[in-house]
Each structure stands twice: as structure tokens, then as C-alpha cells.
Amino acid sequence: MSERPTLYTVAARAGVSIATVSKVVNGIRAGMSEATWRRVERAIEEVGYRPSRAGRGLRTLQRFTIGMAIVDPSPTFLADPFTTNLVAGLSNHLSARGFGLLLHGIAPGALGSSFLVRESVVDGLCVLLSGAQRTRHADLRSLAELGHPLIAFQEKAIALKDCCFVRQDDKAGAVALAERIVARGARRVFMVIPEVGWAAIEERVAGFRQVLRKAGATLALVACDETSTEAIAAAIEMAIAGKGVPDAVVGANDQIALAAIRVLRGRGLQVPGDVGVLGFNAFPFAGFADPPLTTVRSPAYELGEAGAELILERLESGRFRTREHVIPVTLVPGATA
Amino acid sequence: MSERPTLYTVAARAGVSIATVSKVVNGIRAGMSEATWRRVERAIEEVGYRPSRAGRGLRTLQRFTIGMAIVDPSPTFLADPFTTNLVAGLSNHLSARGFGLLLHGIAPGALGSSFLVRESVVDGLCVLLSGAQRTRHADLRSLAELGHPLIAFQEKAIALKDCCFVRQDDKAGAVALAERIVARGARRVFMVIPEVGWAAIEERVAGFRQVLRKAGATLALVACDETSTEAIAAAIEMAIAGKGVPDAVVGANDQIALAAIRVLRGRGLQVPGDVGVLGFNAFPFAGFADPPLTTVRSPAYELGEAGAELILERLESGRFRTREHVIPVTLVPGATA
DNA sequence: ATGAAAGCGCTAACAT
DNA sequence: ATGTTAGCGCTTTCAT
Numbered sequence: 001m002s003e004r005p006t007l008y009t010v011a012a013r014a015g016v017s018i019a020t021v022s023k024v025v026n027g028i029r030a031g032m033s034e035a036t037w038r039r040v041e042r043a044i045e046e047v048g049y050r051p052s053r054a055g056r057g058l059r060t061l062q063r064f065t066i067g068m069a070i071v072d073p074s075p076t077f078l079a080d081p082f083t084t085n086l087v088a089g090l091s092n093h094l095s096a097r098g099f100g101l102l103l104h105g106i107a108p109g110a111l112g113s114s115f116l117v118r119e120s121v122v123d124g125l126c127v128l129l130s131g132a133q134r135t136r137h138a139d140l141r142s143l144a145e146l147g148h149p150l151i152a153f154q155e156k157a158i159a160l161k162d163c164c165f166v167r168q169d170d171k172a173g174a175v176a177l178a179e180r181i182v183a184r185g186a187r188r189v190f191m192v193i194p195e196v197g198w199a200a201i202e203e204r205v206a207g208f209r210q211v212l213r214k215a216g217a218t219l220a221l222v223a224c225d226e227t228s229t230e231a232i233a234a235a236i237e238m239a240i241a242g243k244g245v246p247d248a249v250v251g252a253n254d255q256i257a258l259a260a261i262r263v264l265r266g267r268g269l270q271v272p273g274d275v276g277v278l279g280f281n282a283f284p285f286a287g288f289a290d291p292p293l294t295t296v297r298s299p300a301y302e303l304g305e306a307g308a309e310l311i312l313e314r315l316e317s318g319r320f321r322t323r324e325h326v327i328p329v330t331l332v333p334g335a336t337a
Numbered sequence: 338m339s340e341r342p343t344l345y346t347v348a349a350r351a352g353v354s355i356a357t358v359s360k361v362v363n364g365i366r367a368g369m370s371e372a373t374w375r376r377v378e379r380a381i382e383e384v385g386y387r388p389s390r391a392g393r394g395l396r397t398l399q400r401f402t403i404g405m406a407i408v409d410p411s412p413t414f415l416a417d418p419f420t421t422n423l424v425a426g427l428s429n430h431l432s433a434r435g436f437g438l439l440l441h442g443i444a445p446g447a448l449g450s451s452f453l454v455r456e457s458v459v460d461g462l463c464v465l466l467s468g469a470q471r472t473r474h475a476d477l478r479s480l481a482e483l484g485h486p487l488i489a490f491q492e493k494a495i496a497l498k499d500c501c502f503v504r505q506d507d508k509a510g511a512v513a514l515a516e517r518i519v520a521r522g523a524r525r526v527f528m529v530i531p532e533v534g535w536a537a538i539e540e541r542v543a544g545f546r547q548v549l550r551k552a553g554a555t556l557a558l559v560a561c562d563e564t565s566t567e568a569i570a571a572a573i574e575m576a577i578a579g580k581g582v583p584d585a586v587v588g589a590n591d592q593i594a595l596a597a598i599r600v601l602r603g604r605g606l607q608v609p610g611d612v613g614v615l616g617f618n619a620f621p622f623a624g625f626a627d628p629p630l631t632t633v634r635s636p637a638y639e640l641g642e643a644g645a646e647l648i649l650e651r652l653e654s655g656r657f658r659t660r661e662h663v664i665p666v667t668l669v670p671g672a673t674a
Numbered sequence: 675a676t677g678a679a680a681g682c683g684c685t686a687a688c689a690t
Numbered sequence: 691a692t693g694t695t696a697g698c699g700c701t702t703t704c705a706t
Binding site: 355357360370392396 | 677684
Binding site for chain 1: 341385387388389390392394395398400401402412413414415416418421425426428429432437438439441443453454456457458482483484566592595602621622627638
């Protein structure tokens with residue numbers, strides 16, 4: 001009663017060998033009498049047998065588990081809706097195929113001490129990195145040494161063995177937003193970005209740079225701790241104090257854009273009349289803005305699904321079907337710019 | 338080169354037995370020469386050895402993994418900031434103790450088909466359930482049969498073996514909010530709740546009911562699909578059409594409250610002048626509201642941490658220290674009510 | 675101070 | 691149609 005049942009428990013009960021039980025558990029009907037099958041099934045039921053993944057894994061050298069490492073300085077590493085949707089897509093797709101998702105949020109620099117890295121627990125690894133590009137690339141290289149397939153979310157492809165890069169086209173999204181405000185006459189633009197870097201942010205900045213430069217417009221970067229509305233507000237105030245009121249403020253994500261709207265309104269400025277505001281991601285709460293935010297929809301959930309699909313396929317076939325998978329973003333025209 | 342290194346690989350390299358390597362890996366220095374120790378350490382380094390959890394787990398019958406099952410009808414089961422913060426707290430605390438978190442979002446009714454339930458993969462299980470109380474209790478009972486310790490988040494304690502209930506005091510939070518609006522003269526209150534039930538929602542409703550009844554005020558429940566701002570708006574419009582404009586609207590969470598503010602403003606009503614608005618949870622984006630939302634702070638992250646701590650302690654000691662752990666919530670007085 | 679060996683729960687090749 | 695058996699990588703007891 002108290003001991004966890006094993007194949008032997010079931011076998012004894014059904015009066016068969018453990019091999020037979022194993023076949024029933026794994027649905028291998030080939031040449032087994034209907035009677036035996038049913039007898040075993042009943043025994044499994046009766047003793048409440050659940051196969052041990054450790055046992056199977058040891059034998060098959062598969063763990064049926066994918067690791068997801070999220071490198072983020074904040075303990076609430078799941079706070080961003082982008083991350084959250086990505087993880088949901090990943091997890092759902094893996095679950096549907098019988099794979100588990102082992103989640104680990106890690107402080108920058110501590111990646112090497114994660115159990116996902118130190119121990120052999122997963123069949124494959126997914127990562128969402130933050131920090132400067134140098135650090136991220138160093139992390140990627142050391143993860144690639146681990147000997148299992150790697151999915152790097154939101155990173156641009158670099159030469160790396162057994163690694164697949166899954167990202168959205170952030171630069172194109174930025175270009176679309178930038179062209180829109182340039183067409184509306186913006187010449188002086190603030191872009192409010194998180195202090196801690198991220199590949200996607202770099203792309204968004206690059207997209208804006210490209211369009212604004214061509215149009216002879218200027219881009220000023222305003223870095224802040226984007227986890228606090230107060231910090232965002234303070235940074236914007238400071239930038240305005242230093243450089244005057246811009247024609248448009250771009251938030252590196254929607255949260256920042258919403259905070260920007262508040263700050264501007266607080267100064268008696270009209271949005272979009274005096275200053276245009278743009279966001280990034282288009283998650284539901286962007287609908288809280290009044291008027292609705294002009295932003296770009298991030299297919300975060302799809303990104304997660306794609307990552308899951310690609311890594312499972314890699315596990316089966318032995319190699320990644322593609323080295324890079326890029327999903328387009330779509331402009332969501334609101335009324336703030 | 339290609340084969341994953343095992344204890345044997347390292348042992349061969351260092352010219353020792355696998356038992357010795359195992360001791361080094363597990364930091365058991367007792368009576369080992371400094372020279373051997375170092376030699377083994379070097380060999381581990383050189384071959385890039387990482388211990389297999391499957392192997393260890395099979396031997397020790399421990400998996401160093403906790404499962405987290407989130408029952409939610411939406412595929413983006415991580416979308417709610419409450420859930421997200423809870424998972425972050427849980428995950429961080431577990432990681433710090435060397436435990437992994439196996440995450441699984443499950444549709445209501447499908448709990449039994451989760452690999453967390455069907456297979457033996459974890460040392461303990463945590464759940465956050467949704468749906469009607471009957472269903473949730475049935476789920477809890479079947480999970481308790483599984484033979485490993487169970488943490489039920491946000492559920493009120495029921496008699497269940499080897500199960501610990503970890504929740505916040507939602508009813509007290511509701512009472513605090515309700516008393517505030519009653520004191521300000523509210524007599525007709527709408528409470529906008531998600532279609533799909535949740536223990537916490539029941540508590541929040543109960544808290545309001547209690548205070549409003551005593552004050553001779555009325556409470557009308559408005560159910561809606563809270564994952565869509567449009568659906569929330571539509572439900573509120575309908576309620577107003579049917580019952581007139583209330584004195585206060587309570588959102589079962591902040592997202593709903595923010596949507597309510599928009600609807601009311603859209604009808605030319607002043608908040609809080611004509612109608613007071615209250616929320617629940619006080620996650621950062623509540624700061625997007627203007628004026629700031631009156632709400633109640635949910636210690637979701639702490640709930641996760643507490644759950645982790647309790648289940649780890651249970652694993653060590655053999656029994657839960659407590660059957661129920663309740664964390665207080667705090668009123669966040671804003672300017673919307 | 676170090677090693678030999680048993681066995682954790684399971685799968686699969688091979689026997690019967 | 692069903693059973694026997696050899697390991698998968700590891701920990702731990704007992705020898706040496």
C-alpha cells in the first residue's frame with residue numbers, strides 16, 4: 001500500500017512478467033492475447049501504477065523534458081507579457097506531445113550555475129537572454145557546448161552548432177512604426193528603452209535609426225528601469241528637461257508607452273496632438289490606453305509554439321530543419337500616433 | 338567525443354573507480370586524499386561531465402522536481418499577472434534549493450491526462466485550479482491519491498491527506514474594499530467577475546456580500562470573459578442597460594477594473610465622482626490608471642515562495658508543518674473610490 | 675584511502 | 691503469446 005507500485009507490483013498482481021506489463025503500458029499490442037492485455041490493464045488500475053520517468057529515461061536515454069532558461073535581472077522574470085505568452089506557447093505545444101517544460105529564471109551571469117546547465121536533465125534547451133550582446137553571445141556559446149539541441153529565442157542567428165534561432169521580425173516592426181510617424185511629420189523622437197539589454201530592443205532601435213536617419217530626423221535613447229512606472233516617468237521627465245518636448249515618444253514596449261502617455265498628459269500635452277506615442281507588443285492591456293495605442297503585434301505565443309515544434313522535430317530527426325525561423329509582426333494602428 | 342560522458346568516462350580518465358568520482362560529484366570529502374580529489378575534479382572538467390538526474394533519481398528515488406499544474410481554459414494560461422508572479426516565486430525558491438519546476442497548463446477536465454498525473458515524474462505537486470468548486474474539489478481529491486505531497490494554491494482548506502493549502506486572505510481584502518465604498522455612500526454595487534470560477538473569486542464575492550448586506554446595499558454579479566477588454570465592456574454595458582448606473586463597480590481583478598473605468602468614462606460618467614471603481618491585485622499596470630486605482634495588493638510572489646518552502650520542508654520532514662497557510666492582503670487606497 | 679558490487683524501474687533483444 | 695535478462699547512470703554499503 002505505501003510503497004510506490006512498480007512494474008513488478010503490477011506483474012505480480014496480473015500473474016505475468018514485467019515485460020508484458022511494460023508492453024501494455026507502452027501500447028505495444030503486437031501478439032498479445034486480449035485476455036492478458038485486459039488483465040494487465042486492470043492490475044495497473046487496481047494498484048494505481050504510474051510509470052517512472054526516471055526508470056524509462058535511464059533505459060532510453062531520453063528524458064521527455066525540455067528546459068526553458070529565462071535570463072532576467074528581476075526575480076519576477078515572468079512579469080513581461082511577451083515572456084509569459086512565449087512560455088505558454090512553448091509549454092502547451094510540448095505538453096501536447098508528452099514533453100514536460102522545466103522552467104528556470106536566472107539572474108544574468110548565473111546561467112552557469114543553473115541545474116539546467118550543471119546537470120543532465122533535459123533533452124533540449126530553450127533560452128531567452130537579456131543583457132549586452134557580448135554576454136548573450138558568450139552565454140549562447142557555452143550553452144551550445146552542453147551537447148543538446150538549443151533554441152535561442154529572439155536572438156539573431158550566429159554560427160553555432162546544433163542551435164536554432166527563433167524570433168520575430170522586430171526590425172521590420174520598428175520600420176513600420178517609424179515610417180508612420182515620419183509620414184506624420186515627426187522629426188525629434190525619443191525612444192524609451194529598458195536599462196537591461198535584449199536582442200529585440202536592439203532590433204527595434206536599429207529599425208527606428210534606419211528610417212529616422214534617412215528622413216533627417218533625430219532619435220534620442222532614454223534608458224530606464226522599465227519594471228517601475230515611476231522610474232519610466234522620471235526618465236522621460238529628465239529627457240524632456242534636457243532636450244525639450246519631442247514630436248514622438250516610442251516605448252520599447254507597451255507598458256512603457258502607456259507610462260509615457262501619462263507623463264505627457266501630466267505636462268498638459270495632447271496625445272497625439274502635441275506628441276505621438278508608439279508602443280511595442282500589442283498585448284491585451286494595450287487596450288487600456290485611451291485612445292488606443294499605436295503599436296505592433298508580437299506573435300509571442302506563436303514563437304513559443306514554433307520553438308517547441310522545431311526542437312521536437314530536431315530530437316526526432318537528429319538535426320534542425322532550419323537554422324533560423326523568423327515570424328513577421330503586424331502593425332496595429334491605434335490613435336496615439 | 339560524441340557520447341555523453343558518464344561516471345565511467347570520468348573514472349577511466351582519472352584512473353579511479355566510479356565510486357570515487359561519485360563522491361567528488363556529491364562533495365563527500367570524508368577520507369579522500371587531496372590529490373585524488375583534484376585529479377577527479379580535473380577529469381570532470383576535461384570531459385565536461387554532467388551528472389544524470391535520471392540515474393541519480395533511479396537510485397535515490399528522488400527526482401528533485403516539483404510539478405506545477407495550472408488549470409485554466411485559456412491556452413495563454415500564464416497571462417494573468419497573479420499566476421505569473423506566483424509561478425515566479427515558486428520557481429525561484431525551488432531553484433535556489435536545487436529543485437526544478439515542471440510547468441503544465443491544463444484545460445479544465447483534462448487534469449487526469451496530464452503527464453504530471455499519469456506518470457511518476459515529480460516529488461511533489463502544486464496546483465492552481467479554476468472552475469466550479471465541485472470540480473476543483475474533485476480534482477484535489479484525485480490529485481491527493483497520487484501519493485505525493487500536494488500544495489493547493491488559493492483554495493480553502495478541506496480534509497485531504499498530505500495536502501497543504503496556501504492562499505491569501507481574499508475575503509478580508511474584499512471586506513476592506515467594501516467597507517470603504519459603503520462608507521462613501523455606495524448602495525448599488527456591480528461586481529464584474531470572470532465566467533470561469535476560481536476559489537479567490539468566490540472569496541472576494543463573499544467578502545463583498547457580507548459587508549453590503551449588513552449595510553443594506555445590493556450586489557449584482559456581472560460575469561464575462563475577462564480575457565477580452567471588449568467582452569468586459571459589453572458585459573458592463575449590458576448590466577447598466579438592465580439595472581441602471583451603479584454607485585460602484587468592483588472588478589474581480591485590476592484588468593477588469595481598468596476596463597470598467599473606460600466604459601464608464603465612455604458614457605460620460607465621472608470616476609470616482611459618479612461611480613466608484615475598485616480592483617483586485619495591485620500589479621504594476623494598475624499604475625496605468627488615471628487616477629490611480631483603489632485596489633488590494635495580492636502577495637502572489639510570496640504565495641509561490643511559501644508554497645515552495647512548505648513542500649520542500651514536507652519532503653524533508655515527511656509531513657507538512659501546517660495544513661493551511663494564509664497571507665494577508667493590503668488595501669492600496671487609490672483615487673477611483 | 676579506494677574499489678567492487680548490488681540494485682533503483684524500466685525497455686528491448688532474444689528465448690521459449 | 692509470454693518470459694528472461696542485460697544494462698541504462700548512479701549511490702551506497704561493505705571490503706580491502
